[in-house]
Amino acid sequence: MKSAYVDFIRIRFLTMLAYRVNYYSGIVIYAINIGAYYFLWKAIFGSAETLQGFTLAQMTTYIAVSWMARAFYFNNLDREIANDIRDGSIAMQLIRPYSYLLVKMMQGLGEGLFRLILFMGPGLVIVCLLFPVKLPKDPVVWVIYFIMLLFSLFINSQLNILTGLAAFFVENNEGMMRMKRVLVDLFSGVLIPIAFFPGWLKGIMEWLPFQAITYLPSAVFTGRTPLDQAWGVLGLQVLWFVILLVPILFTWRAARKRLFVQGG
Amino acid sequence: MLYATLFWEYIKNYAKTRLTYRADFWVEVLSDLMFQATNLIFILVVFQHTPSLGGWSESEVIFVYGFFMIPYGIFTTFFGMWNFSERYIVKGEMDRILTRPAHNLFQVLLENVDPPSLIGSVVGAIIMAVCWNDLGMAFHWYYVLIMLVFVLGAVLVYGGIYTALSAISFFSDAPTGIVPLIYNVQNYGRYPVNIYNKTIRFILTWLLPFAFVGVIPASYFLEKKADDISQLAWFTPVMGIVVFTLGLMLWNYGVKRYRGAGS
Numbered sequence: 001m002k003s004a005y006v007d008f009i010r011i012r013f014l015t016m017l018a019y020r021v022n023y024y025s026g027i028v029i030y031a032i033n034i035g036a037y038y039f040l041w042k043a044i045f046g047s048a049e050t051l052q053g054f055t056l057a058q059m060t061t062y063i064a065v066s067w068m069a070r071a072f073y074f075n076n077l078d079r080e081i082a083n084d085i086r087d088g089s090i091a092m093q094l095i096r097p098y099s100y101l102l103v104k105m106m107q108g109l110g111e112g113l114f115r116l117i118l119f120m121g122p123g124l125v126i127v128c129l130l131f132p133v134k135l136p137k138d139p140v141v142w143v144i145y146f147i148m149l150l151f152s153l154f155i156n157s158q159l160n161i162l163t164g165l166a167a168f169f170v171e172n173n174e175g176m177m178r179m180k181r182v183l184v185d186l187f188s189g190v191l192i193p194i195a196f197f198p199g200w201l202k203g204i205m206e207w208l209p210f211q212a213i214t215y216l217p218s219a220v221f222t223g224r225t226p227l228d229q230a231w232g233v234l235g236l237q238v239l240w241f242v243i244l245l246v247p248i249l250f251t252w253r254a255a256r257k258r259l260f261v262q263g264g
Numbered sequence: 265m266l267y268a269t270l271f272w273e274y275i276k277n278y279a280k281t282r283l284t285y286r287a288d289f290w291v292e293v294l295s296d297l298m299f300q301a302t303n304l305i306f307i308l309v310v311f312q313h314t315p316s317l318g319g320w321s322e323s324e325v326i327f328v329y330g331f332f333m334i335p336y337g338i339f340t341t342f343f344g345m346w347n348f349s350e351r352y353i354v355k356g357e358m359d360r361i362l363t364r365p366a367h368n369l370f371q372v373l374l375e376n377v378d379p380p381s382l383i384g385s386v387v388g389a390i391i392m393a394v395c396w397n398d399l400g401m402a403f404h405w406y407y408v409l410i411m412l413v414f415v416l417g418a419v420l421v422y423g424g425i426y427t428a429l430s431a432i433s434f435f436s437d438a439p440t441g442i443v444p445l446i447y448n449v450q451n452y453g454r455y456p457v458n459i460y461n462k463t464i465r466f467i468l469t470w471l472l473p474f475a476f477v478g479v480i481p482a483s484y485f486l487e488k489k490a491d492d493i494s495q496l497a498w499f500t501p502v503m504g505i506v507v508f509t510l511g512l513m514l515w516n517y518g519v520k521r522y523r524g525a526g527s
Contacts, residue, residue, distance in 0.1 A: 022441065024441075025441030025442070025444065025445055026441075028445055029444055029445055029448045032445070032448045032449055033448055033451070035464075036448075036451050036452050036455075039459050039460050039461070039464070040310075040317075040455060040459065042459070043317050043318040043456075043459035044310050044313065044314045044317060045314075046314060046316070048314070051313050051314075052313065172287070172288060172291075174288070174291065174292075175288075175291030175292065175294065175295050178295035178298075178299075179294075179295055179298060182295070182298050182299055182302055185302065186302045186305065191302065191306055192305075192306060192309050192310070196309055196310070196312070196313060197309060198309070198312060
């Protein structure tokens with residue numbers, strides 16, 4: 001049984017591999033976006049040495065690694081689940097002897113693996129050549145960062161699954177999915193590090209899971225969060241991962257009871 | 265005259281189909297505005313930490329963004345050809361278009377018309393008005409006319425670029441990935457161009473002239489800056505006509521070469 005789930009990772013990886021050409025332009029697009037924010041932040045810093053504990057060099061690294069992390073953890077699980085529900089194929093999925101949600105999570109992992117090797121990896125190399133990015137020298141930072149990155153993927157996938165499952169309750173959750181994407185980009189810290197938000201908003205953000213997706217790992221990577229605090233931050237991510245399981249299981253139970261396939 | 269009646273018929277048709285799903289309509293409008301809002305939030309947050317962005321104050325940068333939203337809203341209303349390659353070339357709908365007498369680009373554009381995007385333009389105009397007040401700038405009646413000319417020029421710049429990009433599908437039916445690429449480059453044009461290096465500034469001004477959609481025409485109304493790009497403001501309509509003509513020429517050439525996808 002265990003190997004069946006591993007196979008889902010493998011199959012998704014291979015499917016993605018067949019469409020790898022689509023992701024080459026993705027690297028260029030991410031580089032373009034990183035460039036835009038690099039110049040913006042350079043102008044924002046002006047003559048200032050540090051802003052909110054970031055030096056310009058750290059900020060550049062932060063932008064580059066955050067966008068590249070997004071290249072890794074991004075997936076469309078929400079849309080896939082919503083489509084399964086809308087076209088009724090979820091009924092077929094439910095009678096199969098596996099956990100639908102676990103399969104989705106595995107497919108997310110397979111996609112993540114693909115994105116790590118063919119998107120984030122080469123992307124990071126290219127970005128390092130284009131912009132003055134300073135990579136951490138301590139191997140421990142790299143190890144912690146990669147563990148945190150894995151949890152970024154988990155937490156982002158969990159939010160995607162939750163948004164996708166909403167299709168059980170509202171017939172068209174297109175708007176919800178779009179808003180979730182905007183919220184994640186804004187509040188996870190890809191566009192603006194959480195430290196820059198005004199106090200009240202920062203206060204709210206510290207109680208929401210979004211920062212665990214980008215801000216926490218990127219802050220460790222750039223060295224803004226010192227190494228001795230990094231384990232605590234990782235703990236926070238794990239905590240969110242566990243907490244988010246509760247609404248997912250709850251929604252899943254409620255959803256199966258009211259499943260209503262339209263046609264099919 | 266024929267085109268005016270056709271235009272009206274297309275709009276009526278659009279309204280009928282959309283009114284069937286009213287809830288979706290508002291959700292779409294709201295999520296579009298939220299997307300724009302993130303850019304504004306970025307500007308607002310950033311100016312908590314710096315008094316100026318390359319010599320531009322907060323109100324000025326927001327003013328530029330407000331101006332940008334007006335042509336951008338009009339552009340997305342009338343040039344929504346995002347899935348042109350897939351729908352018209354791969355699925356062969358272009359054949360249907362070509363059997364009709366009205367100009368093919370006109371038909372394609374109106375089949376994809378999306379009036380809700382105009383709400384973005386209205387929001388942009390309001391943002392501009394608020395900044396105008398904040399900056400305490402003088403307002404002359406003829407500014408309205410100048411604004412119209414600039415907005416029209418900016419829409420043509422955008423329209424020309426995307427017409428040209430869509431025309432690429434006539435030469436290659438495989439997805440080239442170039443449209444999303446340019447879509448991301450256009451974000452550069454929303455901010456003062458002097459924050460970029462020389463190469464990018466040159467590209468944004470003369471090669472992919474996205475600067476003519478935001479910062480250059482908007483700067484005409486603002487205080488003069490050190491590099492004074494407002495001198496270029498009157499090039500906006502010229503650029504618009506040139507870029508759109510080039511786009512249309514490429515399109516027409518593409519249509520002439522078009523042989524159908526085969527199925």
